[in-house]
Amino acid sequence: MSKMKISGLVVSLLAGAALGISGMALAGGSDIANTFQESSLPGGGIEVPHNERIHLSTDKQWISTDGHLSDLIRLQWTKDRAKPAISWLDENGNDKTAIVSHAKANDPEQHDHNHMSFETTMSPDGKYPNELFTRLEIPFDQDMAEIRTHSSNFNVMDGILRIAGTEGINRDLTWAKSVDGNVTTPRWAVRADASEESGGNAGSNLQIIRYSDDGKALDNPLSINRSSGNIGIGNTDAKTKLDISDDSIRIRKSMTPASSSAPGQEGEIAWDNGYVYVCVAPNTWKRTTLSSW
Template sequence: MKTLKTVSLIILSLSLIYLGGCQSSSASKQASSGSRTLAFQKSPLPGGGLAFPHNERIHLSTDQKWIAEEGHLSDLIRLQWTAERAKPAISWADEKGIDKTAIVSHDKANDPEQQDHKHISIETTMSPEGEYKDQLFTRFEIPYDTDVSEIRTHSSNFNVMDGILRVAGEGNRDLQFAKTGENNATTPLWSLRADSSELTGDNAGGNFHVVRYSDEGEALASAIFVNRNDGRVGIGTNEPQSQLDVNGDSLAIRESKTPASSKAPGNKGDIAWDENYIYVCVDKDTWKRTELSSW
């Protein structure tokens, strides 16, 4: 990304504050720090600008609060765009001077035909062997000028290593699966939900749902419901009356099975069927059966 003139001037000002003063000459701008005299040089990177002396550092500190009425005096670095499609950025380049990562905030897209971006983004380069070699690409973006910020990732996988991915709150807590449309609009298809039912003690409230949605994104029903209090599971019902309550007129076990004998391996509660019998395991390795007949 090209270094903006505004950003260069801001960095220069901060550098001079750190160094404690400056001197000018036709060849360079110089600043004095202690007993050393340090010279600014022209940046060799694309776009030019000023280069701070190699291996030197800027130390910024403040005792001011972040107060809007006072002009946010504690914002020690402020990058401003002065044209609607300008994009002030902080970028990191490799040893060859090629930008590899950047943090960018801007209002308008480069292409006037695109909708306004209005976001801050973290960008990294695409694959060096791919179609968009060395191009910076938005991986993570946080929009502004909105009460609820739709944070997005692009061409990115999200991994939690030895930690917790948590959705917390007092309302419905959803992990949603959706389809995308124009201008990054989304339409939900499924949600995993801990609902907003009141937490009344005795493990009650905050029940679990698998919610399905219509093509228009309207919630249809909970395909699966689990009561947190007693663990009862409802299929097609949010009020299961037994450990598994199916709100339907059939239950299918697709594969047949014939126990070898009444002492065949099995666990209490196992059910099996074949063309002639229904088998129920009533105790460990203990089966009983009932004959099937046509009518």
Template sequence: MKRTAKVVSLALGLCCSFLLVSCSQAASTNSSFTESPLPGGGIQIPHNERIHLSTDQQWISSEGHLSDLIRLQWTGDRAKPAISWANEKGEDKTAIISHEKANNAEQHDHKHLSIETTMSPTGKNAGELFTRFEVPYDVDTAEIRTHSSNFNVMDGILRVAGEPDTNRDLQFSKSEQGNVTTPRWGIRADSASEGGGNAGSNLQIVRYSDSGEVMDSPLYISRSNGNVGVGASDPQTKLDVDDNSVRIRQSFTPASSTSPGVQGEVAWDEKYVYVCVAPNTWKRTELSSW
């Protein structure tokens, strides 16, 4: 009870102090509070006057989060407290909004904070504020989303980090109604333990089924030696294919045994298989039917 009285007293004191200071400033500048000319009206602080808020409190739940110097609260079922920015014509251009439910009662609950900006002035929804970035609440893991946006990292790093022995994934997914997403492909630094010698945290391309379940990793790269596995999760050579054939689609016939070539190149035509055994040095073996 004493704590509640202290909080109420402090809140009233802050409000009174703010009003006294604002009124004093208004008097000193020969100005006063007026009705806002923006849509919806409201109280307008004298032009070019600033609000300075400060605190020595901590963000502690048991004490009522006393350091939240601005608190916006919704008191209606579909109310949406917001902070918005308007241009010189009074038109809203950007906003930060937090709310529980959508305007349309038929839509699922939003339960998120959103950063919104206007759509193109020449587009279908000209001037309409649209969610570009949203962070949900009441969840242990927030599914942060962007909408109709491109994400650019300029002169920096886009990083996916994680604890040891965990997968770190970048997924490409299919979106469905209600913001449901189902993975199709993933780029993964896997959970293989890092035991020294550059081992562990190997790179995989992960393939998912229609239901979003992992099917396999068709491409695997070992971090310790750079070996690449196609369908193989433990590649033993620079290219290790876990299948019974490898296809070279295009035929090629070296003009002569000294045609330009790099050691290790392989080619074929209807009569021969060619192997470049040294720079510009080819050998061939004849093909026959059986």
């Protein structure tokens, strides 16, 4: 492959970024220009010699008024649908992973993307073999960033998946229905609520929230008080270990203890067509007769 000469402008830009190759500071000169080659990859470009390193360093701070002088690499799009990217290729020059940032989608009919995306290839023997596919999106121009994953499983190995928040903020884990790609409508949520932490383990109680078809919260069918451990069904202020806000409970299956000394644990309740049975001590049952009226 023939050597490629680089203009004095490119060399000066590299020097300004404190670019070093093989321990040699680039300060300009034809010898340095001749160390670069034209890339053999599709689209060409400048290729640093094989196994050489690029070393960037700075003593500047990330300050907007100074022009963010510590960003040693800048990728810029100059047309609204351009997509600056960093990509990784295998030994045969095939794309495998990439980091891309852009504003508008390739398709003018799609909504603006406005995100950074992390992409990896699909399965070689799948529906879209070896095609780069967005796995993670981190948006910009949003006060609350809606970070998304696609066709991905998320595993935490030997660690913690933590949902934290400041005082007065609900902390939710939500299940939703997806429509039209990025539009989601909640169906269920597990919530540590925004109740005040006033001491004595009070506050930040656990709730399960259910939502309507249009994504509006309906109620809290189950709650657990953090201080007492009381469970409320249909309420959030349970006064006993199980507090049900309804006019009946149901035990679906009947059971008849074989005798008053049949195996059982204190507090068990059973029923059949003739009696209600209560275990009042280990292996000790009492019963009361049922009658019509």
